[in-house]
Amino acid sequence: MPRPQPPSGARVTQAELVVVANRLPVDHVTDGSGEQSWRRSPGGLVTALEPVMRRADGAWVGWPGKPGIQLDPFEFEGTHLVPVTLSAEEIELYYEGMSNDTFWPLYHDVIAEPRYRRVWWDAYVKVNRRFAEAAAEAAAPGATVWVQDYQLQLVPRMLRESRPDLIIGYFHHIPFPAYGLYSQLPWRRQVLEGLLGADVVGFQRVADAGNFARAVRRVLRYPTKASGIAVPHDHGTTRNVLAKAFPISIDASSYVELSQRPEIRARAAQIREELGNPKKILLGVDRLDYTKGIRHRLKAFGELLEDGKISVEDVTLVQVASPSRERVEAYVQLRDEIELRVGRINGDFDTMGHTAIRYLHQAYPREEMVALFLAADVMLVTALRDGMNLVAKEYVATRTDNRGVLLLSEFAGAADELSSAVRINPHDIDGMKEAIMRAIEMPPAEQGRRMRALRRKVIENDVAKWSQSFLAALETTGTANRAIRRNP
Template sequence: MTSAQTPDLADLVVVANRLPVDRGDDGEWKRSPGGLVTALEPMMRRADGAWVGWPGKPDLDVEPFEFDGTHLVPITLTEEDVELYYEGFSNDTIWPLYHDVIAAPRYRRQWWDAYVRVNRRFAEAAAAVAADGATVWVQDYQLQLVPMMLRELRPDLTIGYFHHIPFPAYGLYSQLPWRRQVLEGLLGADVIGFQRVADAGNFARAVRRQLRYDTKASGITVPQPDGTTRTALAKAFPISIDAESYAALARDPKVQARAREIREGLGNPRKILLGVDRLDYTKGIRHRLKAFGELLEDGRIEASDVTLVQVASPSRERVEAYAQLRDEIELTVGRINGTYDTTGHTVIRYLHHGYPREEMVALFLAADVMLVTALRDGMNLVAKEYVASRIDNRGALVLSEFAGAADELGSALLINPHDIVGMKDTILRAIDMPGAEQGRRMRALRRRVFEHDVDAWSRSFLAALEQARGRTESAAHA
């Protein structure tokens, strides 16, 4: 049976923790602003595919429905599922473990049991909506068991998995009590994509150490229940953005006017520094504030000359580590502002909420220096969004070498965010960067972002899946 015969079946299925829509208080569905949705939106429109995911609220039971040409298949999660599978195992075990144990991961068997249960629910929903021989693309760390579960349910499928966050070195990964099960879950995919070459290498080493499978180049030989083997491809596919959409907004006279308004509202300081992050301990916000505060304290920048705008959108507020982080950051901002503010000038403008894309592009245009100081980040699309928005070829990007974007954006000013002295020197260099150097660096950055946009990312991953399908079909006919 094909998708043409049965409209509810799709030839391309995306499986992600969240649906690409949010339900407003009025009951209407609206497209979500998240990075993953932005990345996959163009591909899903073209493919007329299906998307399996959670609608975002506990105990919300919704029938499948159509939205902007995509068939959405909601997965119901109970309040307990959200607490154990999402807030627990996904974000209090896997997230800190995979981000270099910046915060201590917690290993609870109850959380793991919920993770297995919910992953199975996602796999079963994807299996039910996929046409014969369909391609299923599983997204991210919340669903690492889905590829193997899907393969067991539907061996006819071609399965891809993309890992949006880092994959840790073996010395850290080996702490996980369920390390073998997670590796086996991921190896259910034909193609396993990572943000960086180093992440793919860490995964392959974990497979060799734990499962003793052969790995050669990007291929991993996976034994099958019938005694045969198949090859899973594990390699880097750095994710990107729809660069042209950001450039188009930056050309909009209303957005440009808003950028001028933002500068005026801040008192037209000589330089505006900008940080845009989810409020997360991996983003290096504390280190950034420490460096900025010390520059003021040392007298290397004048408080009246510079404003730091820090957008910190709310994140996982029911997880204890995040609540503590918010308190610490707000205390630091209050202390610095209390010391250096005047009646006419605020040194740090701290904004604890998210903004629509138009407002973000206006902020990007208003900012002279973009600060991306992540302690560990799979990619960091904000760095690319800033670059894409700078149609004037001006501005300076200060970028952590521990963000995946550093592999591609070599013309940025790269920093080690743990080195506060080095970060201070680099921020000063960015503030004082001559226009000619700004132009030279920004042109190189923009060329990279536009050549390797989200369309190129999705096409390269889907092409790898097509090659995997070809290998499978050749083996079947051999």
């Protein structure tokens, strides 16, 4: 049977799999001698898709990371990269505005107030169309296109309209809110219609997929059954859109390998020594974001010191807060508030030889992060709302000694899978204090029992399994929908 053809005039390439994401999987770097080059970006998504992209002769469509850069498509380590040019104004309106000052707070349960500006929405539509056009041009006839995340929610429908021959998937990396919150969005219909251009819409949690289906029923009145949404098609037919949870994970084997390197284990011992060899080290690793519950974590820790339950000689909190969205006002205010609280706690409780909180507002290479994971006795994941939280899984993967305790917010997607963690409600400060003390005092036997169960889950369900399961579902659903389009 002949393969479907792209529309007349489209440039045919050989990309059988096209990934569309806000960013390319590379960073533009300049070394000490002024030489410029591209370096593969760190991150689970890039790691997950690299082998798939190589096998499929894939293309990756994304913004190269700097405003105004105009680049032709190029090859990098076996992947065809298709840069999308964005101006400084478009970054301000589409990315900092609509994506991160509207969608991000709305989809994270309005922890911060979302703002709805029509000029942001207009830029969002314009930029999404540019991404869709680039993907349509990069895709071979009948190719599979996988769109990533909330910055590009309109791309699936735009692609469906211009390239009906394609199989289209979309994965939503952040939460999808309950309808009572989602209904605030002035463009709620357009976003749902944009997402339903895909054959498969993937989410982190079952609850997120359910929220999406309920929004579709309320706004569009489309029937939903199990994981399927019946979307009207030509000539009175319908196609089935699968809306389902596909929880993302990490490249677990790489973290296991790093944790066993002698130099990293030596660095972990050095970190403990630099902190004054406390009996227990608590660790938080987050982007500096209001969704991560850093303020709640600091409040609980400070109160434990005030109550005399712990002392700075015995317990230290290391808080890594990597810079994030530094031009968005809510993030500027958050940094000021957190640093003021850290300063007050340290001022009240530090001694000449010990610091209550070692606060690090910077990003670290993965090797240093693994050393921190190995040094930490307790990992604090206190998110107020989080799509998944891969840090929790990274900590678990490194603990080949089956020691350490994971405190995990029930509002993080990881809580659905990592049931052997100590679960916390970060809004319950007293409950969090009790959980921290329980973790500090937990016997080795209980630590081992919990950590073995956690590690088994993370290693069995790694990022490769995530991408394979999503793409398998996409192939099945997309092929069935393609048959409907051929035989209306």
